[in-house]
Amino acid sequence: DAKTTQPPSMDCAEGRAANLPCNHSTISGNEYVYWYRQIHSQGPQYIIHGLKNNETNEMASLIITEDRKSSTLILPHATLRDTAVYYCIVRVARGSNYKLTFGKGTLLTVNP
């Protein structure tokens, strides 16, 4: 799986958009970008994933650059409950390697 680079921490004001960047310059053509988050003491939670097109769901939007070497997770209106560690993971969706490998992620702190 391609390696990812994320800032260790970010702050965001409540109600504002939180934009979390992720660099994955060695991504392969068949690798997807996944985002998970982990709220303190809970198991990781799936947020969104994409291949090359931008994606949106009820939780967030995922913007992937045209060269696919970086992406941004957007939480449009951050709340205090969005304070968590956010993990960007790049991996093949199908195939023989079914293991999800976590890096250190970004600690997002949403401030009132």
Place this chain on the structure above:
Amino acid sequence: DAGITQSPRHKVTETGTPVTLRCHQTENHRYMYWYRQDPGHGLRLIHYSYGVKDTDKGEVSDGYSVSRSKTEDFLLTLESATSSQTSVYFCAIRDDMNYGYTFGSGTRLTVV
């Protein structure tokens, strides 16, 4: 979390004793995983299973064994618990349709 249950949620055990943690799913998914999480190390894969009686090692498998005699249950055994195995253990299942991962709520194990 919906479809996946870990037991026990908390356990304190003595060094040298065997311990078994249970992960139960109601989703009938083929792939199940055991991770441990420690400060400074993030989530690390211990073992995973790709079917009944089909298991493989992850990156930190020493001192752990697993068994999967039924699709719904994946057991993690610490054969002789050590203080270094004090950790939070998370089980995960992989959705066979959309390849997303769902994590359990975790088991906090303390070895004294």
